[in-house]
Amino acid sequence: MNFSVIARVLGLLMMIFSFTLVPPMIVSWVYQDGTLSAFLYALLITFGIGFLVWLPVHNHRQELKTRDGFIITVLFWLVLAFSGSVPLYLAEQANLSYTDAFFESLSGWTTTGATVITGLDELPKSILWYRQQLQWLGGMGIIVLAVAVLPMLGIGGMQLFRAETPGPVKDSKLTPRITETAKALWYIYLSLTIACAAAYWFAGMTLFDAIGHSFSTVAIGGFSTHDASLGYFNSPTIEAIAMIFMLISVLNFGLHFYAWKNKSIVHYFLDSEFKFIFSIMLGGAALTVSALWLTDTYTLSNSVRNGLFQLVSIATTTGFSTVGFAEWPVFLPVLLFMMAFIGGCAGSTGGGMKVIRVLLIYKQGIREIRRLIHPNAIIPVKINKRTVNDRVLESVWGFFSVYILTYMVMMVALLATGLDHVTAFSAVGACLNNLGPGLGEVAAHYGNISDVAKWILSITMLLGRLEIFTFLVLMSPAFWRN
Template sequence: MHIKLIFRVLGVLLMLFSLTLMPPVAVSLWFKDYSYPAFLLAFFITFATGLFFWLPFYNIRQDLRTRDGFVITALFWTVLGLFGALPFLFSESPNLSFTDAVFESLSGLTTTGATVITGLDQLPESILYYRQQLQWLGGIGIIVIAVAILPMLGVGGMQLYRTEAPGPNKDSKLTPRITETAKALFLIYLMLTVVCALCYWAAGMTLFDAIGHAYATVAIGGFSTHDASIGYFDSSLIMAICMVFMILSGINFALHFTSWRDRKLRQYWYDPECRFYLKVIAATTVVTVGYLIYTKTYQWQDAFWQGSFELVSILTTTGFGVTDFTIWPAFLPFFLFYTAFMGGCAGSTGGGMKVVRVLLVWKQGVREISRLIHPNAVIAIKLGNRAVSDRVVEAVWGFFAVYVISFAIMFLILLATGLDFITSFSAVGACINNLGPGLGLVAAHYGDIDGVAKWVLCFAMLLGRLEVFTLLVLFTPMFWRR
């Protein structure tokens, strides 16, 4: 492991991240909310720390290897999450503790969208902008790492697309091709954000709200500049725009790239993961809207808009809201919450276990049933016309097992802190799936739960965002042996 090189990269990351504290300063000066000293102080501390790490090793020139990639990937959110908390700590409004500041920062960067802050409509504009920007920065970080780095490391859903995605070569070092990949992905991400913001603005949002909500929509984050979230605007057009961009952002960005490059929209339907993703959205929307009409919770028009919006928002793990879905009748709140466990496609900004893994688990289940009937048959699992190796299927089952075990352990810890069953279950599920809103005491915000529970949930956010193995591998003795 190249420790000096890791410190050099970490230093560069911190110095680059410090520059992102300048736009909130400009927003503070424009709106005269007098919060800019908090951002300036955070800038100097972050830049100075980055310079401290980088300066002794600035002339190191080595290739990053697999172990280095794991460490840097984990540090990306852990360290930036800690330094991202500084403006929340230094600002007078909101007045957050260290635990709450780190929770809010990590929630933003991991695009979870769980918040400890209430009274958003009274917060300084610079703080509101900063929360939205954190999610946008975390979103592009997720895309680049998920598509360009994790496949090389052999973890993450994108390993299934290694031969087709515009990512790095399959050798053991990170190649310069990642730079080209990152540029292409960033342009697509930026283009989606700009178009989304313009659509929001044209639909009636202020420019400030349009930019902030575009950041959170394309990043599938769910932070809003208002306590009522998207419901604040009371507009079917804005809801429709939001749903379209949430669905688009939940699709593999490598697929966006190939479709844009080849100018062929049919690429989306030909991709088995994307096709399954769209079918699940359609089917679960019918169930949600139909049940709301059947139980006479809403008239058909309100049932369609509110039911479909909440379904798309939760399934894609965005977490925007237009109503309190937790008070909907019978099984519906849990039904919607369960869809977040699938989440978005691999290589998207969505959370959850990823669509491709759920699809493979389903296909593996069907294969095992077939083997009971035909024990000697050789049955291949295919995605489209391409057979999936048993090694990949084993990796998916391994991921699923570790995911469930991690969930169960954190769930028990939260119960031990005194939280009730529903709150504990949904809080862990919402954070490990990077969803945000849960059920029970965390339906609206996480400000009232115990500090220990918040740190456990911070770990759950990182675990979900780094797709479990990328983080857990750092806790194994084998990783640190020479």
Template structure:
């Protein structure tokens, strides 16, 4: 994201540039670089980003958007921003083709850009199938979509084709933290909006433009928890945490738990802060969850807009967006004197 760009164009960061880079890249690959120099790595990722944006622009245009709309929405899709020039968002176009283009590029953008680089460099699509994080993301989106479609259909909200169209788009859009909309999710059966917001906590893969805690951290938390259970059964066993075929050092697992703890602490503090401004619990919970995960849509009073929220609540949510977008530690490390001394 912007941290990688800063590292590329501000060489005066020196050693601190790599330190800042590490705070934004979670998981076991945070110390590996695609190219020998960090600035070259940043440039390579931005070339991939530019290529995806241009391809998305052409796809939107082919699907029926004007050049202006295609340009605006391509910027917003690849960045997983979810912004649109229209109040009805993507729903303004009422086009299956446009929704499919948006869905596809949201999924692509939620995958690691390092993975895109490797697939392009080696001319091998098998990189996507071999990557455990990408597989987890795709499987998770498939399961979430299935649950959403079946729930909408069984509740009589849509017929099966309508449920498939709306469910697929909204499940992918919210789970990847895109935030595009073609329907009022808050009016769906109450379990679905909550489930989709919880999925946004996972977000995209590491090194993607998605928000949330990132897929790799969720994988590591789950595997670390499973290891602790196995240690209770076999106290003397030496059990390694592996992601794919890579053994993850304990220092990485500890860092992931540290991030999770800080993330949870920030969420709770901001939730209490928003509630203290007079906002009801549903609105406060969904607003903090949405902004901290850089999603956008919320429930309750904020389902249509955040405009009616108190000014104090808005300032808290602004801070939540900043911390969430820059992975929390990136912001904290900038205020650490030791970072600048390096």
């Protein structure tokens, strides 16, 4: 373990992050909303601490090892959350305790979308911009952004990419060099953001709202500049645009890269994960719309409109809302909430367990049933017509087991703080899946739960964002042995 190199990287990244506070400072200056000093002080504090960490070790230039990558990944997400909380805490207009400021910051960075803030419509524009920007930066992962910058600073980034990239297959690269891979991902991400903002603007949003909501849409984050979320606009066109970009962003960005490179979309329809997620979406849509209409919750047209939007929003782990889905009848709130457990595709901005893992578990289950019928048969599990190594299947089942165990531990911890069963169950699921809205007391916001519960859920958000193992590996004594 090379702690000097780790400190150098963290210091550099803190200094780089401090400059992301310039855009909200500009917004504050344009709108004269009184928060300029809070963002300025936060910039100076973050840059100053980063500089002090970097200065003593700035001459240490060694290649990162795999274990160094895991440490930097976990530590930097913590550093980001603490750094991101500073302007929220310093801004008097936000009126947040430090616990609330940290929770809001981490929720933004992890693209969870769980908020403790109410009265968004009255907040300064700079704070609203900042919240949306946090989600945009966290969407593709600040570490992926860093690996495009670190090579210019004399630091290799492959270890960071392995630690940060979501999904069970972490070694596949879109281009031969990791730097080019990171740049390709960000070009696609930026292009989608610009296209989404333009579509929102043409659909009737103000330019400020269009940019802000494009940040959280492409990031699969769910933060909004209004308390009523996208329901504030009451526009079927805006909701349709949001659904399109949520569905695009929940797909593997590797598919988008190949579509851009080869000028073709045929490979989408040949991809097993793509076909699986859309079959789930179609089945969930049929159930949701039918249940809303048959229970006379809405007319048929409104059942289609509200049902489809909320299904896509929750199933993709975005968390936008136009109506209160937690109040829907029969099984619908639980159905939508359970679909968030599946989450997005590997290599996407979505949360959850990831579609590829659920698909592999399903295929493995089918194989075990067939083995009972034909004990001596050799039955391979295939994805995209390629046989999946049993080691991958073992890792998927290991992840699923640890995921369920983590869920149980966090839920019991929340119940110990005095929350009811529905609230505790949904809050842990919403944070572990990086979804945001839950049921019960956290259906609208998380502002009324205790500080202890917020810190427990903060850990849960971090576990979900790092897909559990990246965080838990640091708890293993074997990790620290030479």
